[in-house]
Each structure stands twice: as C-alpha cells, then as structure tokens.
Amino acid sequence: MTPLASSSLRCENLDVGFKNRTVLTNVNLGVSGRVTALLGPNGSGKSTLMDCLSGIRKPLHGHVFIGDLDVHLLPAPRRALLVATVPQSESIEFPFTVAEVVAMGRLSKSTGFFETQEDLSVSSEALAMADASHLASRPFGELSGGEKQRVLIARAIAQETPYVLLDEPSSHMDFSHQGLLIALLRQLSEAGKTILVAVHDLNWAARAADRAILLSNGSITYDGSMPALLEDRRLDDAYKTDLVRLVGENGRLLVVPTFP
DSSP states (O other), rough: OOOOGOOOOEEEEEEEETEEHHHHHHHEEEOOOSSEEEEETTTSSHHHHHHHHHHOOOOOEEEETTTEEEEGSHHHHHTTTTEEEEOOEEEESSOHHHHHHHHHGGGGTSSSSSSSSSHHHHHHHHHHHTTGGGGGTTTTTGGOHHHHHHHHHHHHHHOOOOOEESSTTTOOOOOOHHHHHHHHHHHHHHHEEEEEHHHHHHHHHHHHHSSSEEEEEEEEEEEEEEEHTTTTHHHHHOOOEEEEEEEOOGGGGGEEOOOO
C-alpha cells in the first residue's frame, strides 16, 4: 500500500555530502501536502539534499522517512512508487522518443513493458499536462533544454507518486512555460501531491510556493512562509548581496539584487 502524502516526507538529524566533505549538517525537516521551495546560493547543497531525500544518495548520518518507512532501506522499485524526481538535466543515450521516455515513468506500476492501455492513457495525459503532446514522436535527444524539462516533468507525473521532487525545473524554460509550470505545480498540490522544488529564481518561487526552506552555510537558516522570506534579512545574508524590495502587480513583493 502506498502511503498518502499526508504521512510526510521527512528527514531526521541528516548529514549530507561526500566522503571528504560534509555539505549540510543536522538537517531536520518535513514536507507534506503543499508546494515548498528549496532555496539557497550555488553550492549550498540543494541538489545534494534533493538526491538524499529521493533515495538516490545515502546520507552520511541520519535518516529519511516516508511515514514509518526508511527511504534508504527500500528497494528502488518500491521507492519509485513513492517519489518521482525531475533532475536538472538528464542524458539519454538511446534514441527513445518522447512518448517512450514519459512511459518509462510507468515501469514501477506496469505489469508489462509500459504497454498497457492504462500506461498509454496516463502517459498521454501527463504529456498534455506538461504542454508536450506535440513532442510525443520526437527523439528526446533532439529537444531543446526547456522541452526536455517538460518531458521529464511529464514522466514524473506519469509515475503517479504522492511525492514529486524537482531540481531547477524552470531554468531553461521560456516565460510562458515558466508560468504554466507554476500552474501545474499548484494543480498537482491541490490534487494531494507533496511538491518540493529547488529553485534559484526567488520571484518565480514566490509565485509557485507557499513555504520556503533556505539553505546557507551548511544548514537550514529559514523554514517558513515564502512571502515572509522575501522580507527577511536572512535572504540577503544567504546570497551575500543587498536585495532591493519592490512592489509589483497586485501588491506582490519582488526582490532584485544590487550589483557593484
């Protein structure tokens, strides 16, 4: 039985990094049932933490749980029923079509080689949700960076997991698709999925997320409301720059860095 998103993806006393270097120390957090932005400057450990939460990287110390299940003790097929990941980029050497790449998200659920009618239907719907239906017959390797990201997002949707972790999903997208992605993440959250998205663009994060987790100097320095973070001086400290606060449309607060 797949635990519901409400059971929480959480880590306890987590040290994350590499054999010769600890990136994050004593991380304790839990995410459940909303869109949460994972923020921090380059090298702060966002991707490393995401890999650990998804089970791809083992922690140096501590544990990651979904409900009462230790993520790193689960076999990969079992984890794939619980957590879908969207990496920053992915190299696929074989000439798979977009439709085939998205259907790979069904491998953990399918009784065959993702060829059942249900698999095809779910994959087709996922492509439509990611605005990638028109790419279905294209070789994945021929796509632009933004198109590839939409396909990987569609694959994660097709996986039908309660948790979706995305690492810089909007970095190569044009403005239109960045906006569509915000709407899509909100839609998935409203459907009961827990979304954790690592992102650099603070203003994009402010529109997409309800909650923010800020990484800096090897630890979590803020965990709370995303709108409130934009006014918090800890944001300036983390990025080592003075941020100018502006009021945009509908009274939304925007942050703009100052440069020498």
